[in-house]
Amino acid sequence: DFLRALEEVHPLFGVSEEDLERCVEGGIIHFSPHIDKILQNGRDFINQVRTNSTPLLSVLLHGPRGSGKTALAAKIASESEFPFIRLVKPVDLVGMNEIQKIQHLSKIFTDAYKSPLNVLVLDNIELLVDWVPVGPRFSSAVLAAIKGLMENKPPKGRPLLILATTSERTVLQQLQLNFNMQIAVPNVNTQHELAHVMRESGAFADADVERAIGEIEQTTGRREIGVGISKVLLCVQTAMQSREDRTGRFAEVVSEAVAESVG
């Protein structure tokens, strides 16, 4: 009945395929050549696994909070059109104890091994091992399980691509949670990139873009932006709420974000 009990463990929140879509709701804006390269790399990994030349490949997308790691991983995974695609995120494990988490993760791997081509997205993998910055603490049992599962060679003919994301890369190194490949996901870093995003959003005229950029530089006293795409898009949204000077409001909130990222 221990085993039966374990089988009965269900995540509190669904893991349906629409999860993947929701991760790229904000679309993918090609604000920098890095974005294209990341997606190209992703397609290469997919092919490498599809041809079974490497039956097990683990890739880590790392970068600042809100830089778009999850969206990019989801994009790569969904474009693969592999029969088994699964997104695992921290909230899925909420309310489980260590044993249940391990059983849940194990089941995802064994489910994958029933399909001929597989992609797993392990989102915010540092939180999957219950890592918290104070202490620091983490679940060494879940860590050992993920490590064991990630290094265990799949059965013949069941190649598996693992895409993991993290904003705590050094933590993973300290935990010796290793990956075959690593990809850095950048912030919106230059004025040029910011302008690109503004234009793509369709919410600003060219003059607005220039004015906003100028105001941000003046307010913050610096040309570097260093804000995640996720926050930039939120700033656009916020600015749109303004009934008067949307461009001014955009410059204002982006400036705050720039200041915060420096501070």
Added chain:
Amino acid sequence: DFLRALEEVHPLFGVSEEDLERCVEGGIIHFSPHIDKILQNGRDFINQVRTNSTPLLSVLLHGPRGSGKTALAAKIASESEFPFIRLVKPVDLVGMNEIQKIQHLSKIFTDAYKSPLNVLVLDNIELLVDWVPVGPRFSSAVLAAIKGLMENKPPKGRPLLILATTSERTVLQQLQLNFNMQIAVPNVNTQHELAHVMRESGAFADADVERAIGEIEQTTGRREIGVGISKVLLCVQTAMQSREDRTGRFAEVVSEAVAESVG
């Protein structure tokens, strides 16, 4: 029966709507323009969520103990007239173990997702994660749950505003418990503001107000007050108990509070 058991978990104390009202029993005194701005911001957040332009918005009200954080959050929430408004406070979780707390919190979120418009007030959120200053200690499991729940995008058409309060903002930063917006709630800081509260209380004549202010400055040797609105109102109450010199008694107890806040 594990799941059934979890469903049976009830807080020791009720969470009825009158809870919200009790939080603003002392009313809201507009002793400073900050108060108006906080309430305006609150109305903006409500609208932003109501129009579904941002389906998930988390706001932190932080400030010294007794500065009125809970009252302001309750005010904003109850003015929204959203169909689902819920106040979660530490005593609600008393007597539960970690799993039960997580289950209780999860249920509140899933309950919210059944309603088209939602506000959650997470009061003293640092205590919700069982934080205690010595050690320091906290429940990393409950922290992970709250983090996961707070960052999990609501289902389509179920926008959610989260209002959290804390007097331990740096703790939240250390725990990487992040919010989209932050609002500082101030103490009663100036003589002018204190005079405002005294007058609003209807318990003092104008001459009394001036005399009290003068005596406080003389006793404490300083013009800054730096006492929470909650304590100031208690001082009014205490003074009212005095059968003789209410103004003098008020000056006395406020002076003690000023000294304590400096000490």
Added chain:
Amino acid sequence: DFLRALEEVHPLFGVSEEDLERCVEGGIIHFSPHIDKILQNGRDFINQVRTNSTPLLSVLLHGPRGSGKTALAAKIASESEFPFIRLVKPVDLVGMNEIQKIQHLSKIFTDAYKSPLNVLVLDNIELLVDWVPVGPRFSSAVLAAIKGLMENKPPKGRPLLILATTSERTVLQQLQLNFNMQIAVPNVNTQHELAHVMRESGAFADADVERAIGEIEQTTGRREIGVGISKVLLCVQTAMQSREDRTGRFAEVVSEAVAESVG
């Protein structure tokens, strides 16, 4: 059956009303004006709650070990003649686990809320949270429960006065266990106060009192006493056991206590 089990939790030792009386068995000797002031303050608190002007008032009596904190709190509580008076002391929780302790404490509060006027005496509150000086250690779960229960506003018309005692005030500050009011309980500090206690005890003639005081000063080389009323009364008892020189014996044992308190 979890709830049922919890209801079945009973303290190992009775908590009948005679408990309160036993705490003041040694009577209250008014050896210093502080004692009168403390009792007056106590009566004021009782009235403040009785008139419902403050529905929840928490007061901490702090002072050295044996200074009479428990006796004074018991005195104030029993003089109130409130329908619900309850003394909670560490030994009541012996043999309970954390959950049972929390449940026991919660039940005391909910019991109180059934009565129109309530006093709770939380004796040695630092031990109620399982505090031990080495480590230091304490039960953060019980601490959180007591904190939550003490800050939770009572239902309408159920005003509550909480009288807590401690000889570890700085510990409570570190644990952020806050009170609305604090009262310091003093030792028997001066020769004058010691003489007062000796006379009140009816065991010594006036000449004896003077002689004892003189011998103590000579033996210890200091005029300050700094011994708790509880220990002084024990010294009287011990001296009474002597079949010969009771005064000399009293001076001897008090001198030892003075030396120990300095050491």
Added chain:
Amino acid sequence: DFLRALEEVHPLFGVSEEDLERCVEGGIIHFSPHIDKILQNGRDFINQVRTNSTPLLSVLLHGPRGSGKTALAAKIASESEFPFIRLVKPVDLVGMNEIQKIQHLSKIFTDAYKSPLNVLVLDNIELLVDWVPVGPRFSSAVLAAIKGLMENKPPKGRPLLILATTSERTVLQQLQLNFNMQIAVPNVNTQHELAHVMRESGAFADADVERAIGEIEQTTGRREIGVGISKVLLCVQTAMQSREDRTGRFAEVVSEAVAESVG
């Protein structure tokens, strides 16, 4: 059934009255006036409790390992001829968990409260609270229980004398485990005292005694002995095993013990 289960807890080893006797199997040798004073003090405590002038008296016998603390406590207790005498020693708690230990100790106190006159001997009280020197560690739950039980006033007419022993007095102070009275138990410290023990043993002629003392001084290069009575008696036993020079053998093994106690 929780309570029933607790009642069923029995110590692994019997606690019959013959336990007390076995503690003084080696007799009491009056090798120093301190021994007489300790026994006299013990009789005084017994009387003080017997006359109910002090209904609760706790006394700590502290001293080096093997100095005779347990034997003296057992002697005092058995001479009292009180109807309830109970020896509690660490091995009695072996195999119990914290709850069972606390229940076991609580039961001993409640058993005592059924008798009109009581002595409890808490042997090696630091081990009763599971103290171990590395860490250091101890059971804060059992500590809290013993503290609570030891400070809890007995019911009317059930006076109780608690005799505790320890070779770790500073540990008890750190744990704030307090006693009303403290008695130091000494080692066999002088040549004179050692000679006394040798003679009392009936195993050595006067010349042997002198020779042994001389050889010990020569071997160790010091006049101080500093060895527990328990070890000295073992040395006598060992020497008796020797078929040849018993005095020489005695000097040899005592010298080793002296060296060890210095080292």
Added chain:
Amino acid sequence: DFLRALEEVHPLFGVSEEDLERCVEGGIIHFSPHIDKILQNGRDFINQVRTNSTPLLSVLLHGPRGSGKTALAAKIASESEFPFIRLVKPVDLVGMNEIQKIQHLSKIFTDAYKSPLNVLVLDNIELLVDWVPVGPRFSSAVLAAIKGLMENKPPKGRPLLILATTSERTVLQQLQLNFNMQIAVPNVNTQHELAHVMRESGAFADADVERAIGEIEQTTGRREIGVGISKVLLCVQTAMQSREDRTGRFAEVVSEAVAESVG
């Protein structure tokens, strides 16, 4: 039923004999005389146990990650053709609690003792004791079990060779997990060795080999390689994916690996 429950513990993943084969899927390339010596030593150990001259022999293969420890241990074990050969690897213990892990490991040893000749491969033995680098942490219960099992002499006529692998040799020393013999497994360290691997792979012409070596030296600025055979073989695979300049691609990815190993 405790025992029955323990017997029912099964690893999440099978431990069939094909496990051993999968470990040497990449073959054994004799890129250095060390490889031959390791295999010869392995054969010697097998014989020593086969002749029962040493009924219990434990050997540790240690070296950098990916240096081929598992492949070599599997090779030695499978060449023995002993009736009982068993590979134990960390993922086998995933989802078990401490007791179950210990029971699982114990059962493997007792199973072995039913066969006349036995080899056990304990792969990544530091992970078998749940070691994680942060803290550091490990399961002292499983460690004690493995230590006890590894030092326990087999029954008569049941000689046992234990081959353990680790990339954390100093950890094992700190844990006092001792072995009778230790063998160091090297990386591909020299240009000569790298050339050997390239040629053996059959994927490069002699001119390609020379060119690649030259490019790697130029890119990295160093003649030492210091990359595990496992990574080198992955580089070959990756290069084969390239449709154009496979040699250049090989040089590129090996150079990255060299840089990483130095970094």
Added chain:
Amino acid sequence: DFLRALEEVHPLFGVSEEDLERCVEGGIIHFSPHIDKILQNGRDFINQVRTNSTPLLSVLLHGPRGSGKTALAAKIASESEFPFIRLVKPVDLVGMNEIQKIQHLSKIFTDAYKSPLNVLVLDNIELLVDWVPVGPRFSSAVLAAIKGLMENKPPKGRPLLILATTSERTVLQQLQLNFNMQIAVPNVNTQHELAHVMRESGAFADADVERAIGEIEQTTGRREIGVGISKVLLCVQTAMQSREDRTGRFAEVVSEAVAESVG
């Protein structure tokens, strides 16, 4: 059923009398006068207990790993021909939890108390208390149990000799695990002693012995050996496997062991 369950606890591996014999399989080589003295001491302890002059005697054999502690303890125990002889070693406790270990150990003592003459061998006693060097960690519950059991006087007429072994003497001192007597077990330390072992082994001619000694001195550059008898005998075994120069091979492997012991 708690007690019943405890009674059902059985060690994973048998503890039959042949265990003792297996410990001295390598025989006892009298390579040094210390060996004779240790065995003579052992016989004395046996007699001392047999005559009931000391009803409880605990002896610690301490020395470097592999120095022969277990073999000597087993030899002494088996020569006693006492009706109850029991060897307790760490692997016996594998798979038990703390309570079960304590129960297992308690049962061994109570079993002993049914026999008129008893020897217990507690092998590697530091591991019996679950000590691990990192942390360091140990089971304070099992430690307390062993301490309590070892200091508990046996019932009348059930004298008990406890022989414990350890290679971690300072650990035992830190844990305050005390013994009545201590015996140091030496390594094979001198060339003379090594020669003795070689000759006794019957595998080398006198010339071989001299040559080996010479080569070892030359290789290691030192005259001291400092290798446990256990390792020396393994070196003999290994050398015997060599088909050519057994003496040279012996010198080689002993030299390695010498170097390692110095290192």
